[in-house]
Amino acid sequence: MAQPKYLTGDIAAINEFLDRFDVFLLDCDGVIWSGDHVFEGVVETLELLRSRGKKTVFVTNNSTKSREEYLKKFTGLGIPTNTEEIFGSAYSSAIYISRILKQEAPRNKVFVLGEAGIENELRSENIPFVGGTDPSFRRDITPEDWTGIADGSLLDPDVGCVLAGLDLHINYLKLSHALQYLRRGAVFLATNVDSTFPMNHNFFPGAGSISFPLAYMTGQQPLALGKPSQAMMDAIEGKFQLDRARTCMVGDRLNTDIKFGIEGKLGGTLAVLTGVNKQADWEAADAVAVPAFYVDKLSDIGAVAHDSMQRS
Amino acid sequence: MAQPKYLTGDIAAINEFLDRFDVFLLDCDGVIWSGDHVFEGVVETLELLRSRGKKTVFVTNNSTKSREEYLKKFTGLGIPTNTEEIFGSAYSSAIYISRILKQEAPRNKVFVLGEAGIENELRSENIPFVGGTDPSFRRDITPEDWTGIADGSLLDPDVGCVLAGLDLHINYLKLSHALQYLRRGAVFLATNVDSTFPMNHNFFPGAGSISFPLAYMTGQQPLALGKPSQAMMDAIEGKFQLDRARTCMVGDRLNTDIKFGIEGKLGGTLAVLTGVNKQADWEAADAVAVPAFYVDKLSDIGAVAHDSMQRS
Structure with missing residues (x-):
């Protein structure tokens, strides 16, 4: 199976990656935060995506919170969003x-x-x-x-x-x-x-x-009814009218997030190493799913921000 | 696979069955009782077994009670026994x-x-x-x-x-x-x-x-460490010095009791239909284990008592 492209630190590759997608479906636990700890640089990365006209949707399997309750969590952690961007199981x-x-x-x-x-x-x-x-x-x-x-x-x-x-x-x-x-x-x-x-x-x-x-x-x-169930993908597509070919699923778990994106025939999948799975997991012979791209942490795809701003 | 012999109502077959064994390992839930309800005729059947010189050992996977607590339950339900006869998980x-x-x-x-x-x-x-x-x-x-x-x-x-x-x-x-x-x-x-x-x-x-x-x-x-684990069988054998060839496991579950007896290479296994599994379960193509004998209920093997006493 093709091995994923590593983007961390490669500004040209990150810019190319960003240009391929209009919509980013983002898992939360292990990507945006771990519990109540927001990973460094996440807020700036979300700002960068939005400044480039990307749609961001938070797709989470965590069922303990409703969309309203999630909104409170995002707001409390200083991450701007609205209930329409939140899709929970x-x-x-x-x-x-x-x-x-x-x-x-x-x-x-x-x-x-x-x-x-x-x-x-x-x-x-x-x-x-x-x-x-x-x-x-x-x-x-x-x-x-x-x-x-x-x-x-x-x-x-x-x-x-x-x-x-x-x-x-x-x-x-x-x-x-x-x-x-x-x-x-x-x-x-x-x-x-x-x-x-x-x-x-x-x-x-x-x-x-x-x-x-x-x-x-x-x-x-x-x-x-959560990831990787395609019932959830169908509901997301219906709600956001997205073009699957120009949509990327971002997550830390191969058996939920990455599998979800691949089975949903999205244009791409991006694995982050701040959660459950590590590189060895998709390199294993019996890997449940292999992402198209990976970074050490979500904010690595925001590392072009400075550069872009300096260029602009 | 050979189908089990049905003993209920067949006095000659029951006598022949009883003569083959010196030790009966008896599951409790679904065999002796269901919860706090003792099945009819069980006390008399245990008496019959003992009167014929059989050793009875209660082998249960239920771990909520210690042997001492089990003894209280047996006594409270009018079933004579002692802690030495009780072997729980x-x-x-x-x-x-x-x-x-x-x-x-x-x-x-x-x-x-x-x-x-x-x-x-x-x-x-x-x-x-x-x-x-x-x-x-x-x-x-x-x-x-x-x-x-x-x-x-x-x-x-x-x-x-x-x-x-x-x-x-x-x-x-x-x-x-x-x-x-x-x-x-x-x-x-x-x-x-x-x-x-x-x-x-x-x-x-x-x-x-x-x-x-x-x-x-x-x-x-x-x-x-409960049935069907052979760690439990080894411990029972060590404690009671039993002859496996002249020992019969009696139970209601194919995947615990009957499997336990078969894998333990006991002389026989007897299924009762007062618990989890029914005849259709061992007749299924993918049956986990097939007993050597079966009866509708444990007291069916005590149905020889009257007859024996009348003969004596």
Whole structure:
């Protein structure tokens, strides 16, 4: 397989790279920031892209925040954007449920394993749901639960879908409910199936660690609505009317970001080394995806800014 | 593959079956009971086996209880036994850690994902541990945790092993700790990897639902110390000095019980239909294991009792 072109420090190559694209789809965790730490030079790089007329869209698998909540995070970290530029897997999931799955009432409730971000996006699409951040699910399982979950008397008969995202309050009670809904035929969706979640320069359990045990228990794989699912790419294309040939996906993960861009037949993919994957990962014989370009860090493609300004 | 012989109602076949074995290894959940419901006729069947001079050993993957706690359950349900007849995966794990793994102090602590049953068996082998039922781990993850887990300051440097069993108090904080210990090189063990846990005639998340997400996050499979792991069979053989050729494994699950007996080269395996697997499962082309015998329920092999007594 062709090896990717390394751009860091090569101003001519970076300018050529930038000229090939009108739209940059940017992953957030591991590219823009790690947790609440914004990588150096990112703000200036985004400014450079926009000053050259590029459209920037933040495409994230993190489902814990809605677009509104993401906007607050971007603003708080000093990164100018608006909700229209933000595309998260919670939003992608809500769109899929309301516009494609279209379950009919009354059996159209979603049992949510996840945080407020998912609930807010479901609400914005008028999708009824249970579970999620409901405090009545944030407790230990009781003898009454064992009985009522097993015989169904404590289950909501209107649940037709289980949606699993990153749930920082995951517990045995919620997993038990989700398992029963799936056993009773609920559709199994996941906002995304990232195994880990980058934070503070390290890794924590990702959304996949919530859906994976359910897949193991039921023998049923969830339909994932985050990267690399092309359901998400189709939704992005529909919303932004982009030309795939002149669009570049930027990310740190081969199995989500880079695969997403390649399977979406985008004009290019750019890997950054500030997150999960390293050069050895795409050089491996069994590499899940190989990017077209790579840089050490996102701001390396902004290294032409000074130069351009000096020339102008 | 040869199909199993059906014994229910066939008194001659049952007598012949009983005569072939001196030892019966009996799974509990789905065989003896479902949750707190003892199947009809089980007590009488155990009496029959013992009256014919058979040794009975209860071999269970359920790690939530220690042997002492199991004894209380058996006694409470009116089933006469003693701790020497009980062999659980928590006990099997403790034996493995103390006698085979033998990590050297100070890095010999076990991080436990599980209940008191595991802790009690670790204590009985003088194995130091953290986590488990410690109330300080039964809470939400905090900003201080994100930082301290990521930089290691909140981790115990003496942890050399992660042991995952069924944890009814599983949460994101515990999973995050376990992930970090594994990333730092801790040995990954599981009491067992059953995907589900039978209870009240239904299924709840099993111990595998605790270790599975960690395997997914780390790309590392745990060494499982419950059925069908032959580490457990070796320990049982060592303890009871049994003749494998005259030993029969009785269980409801093909992928744990029956596989355990076949791979252990026992003289026979008996499937009961009161638990997870049904006839169609071993008749499937991709059946994971095929038993030598089967009955509808355990008490069917006790159906000779009346007959025998009438004859005597």
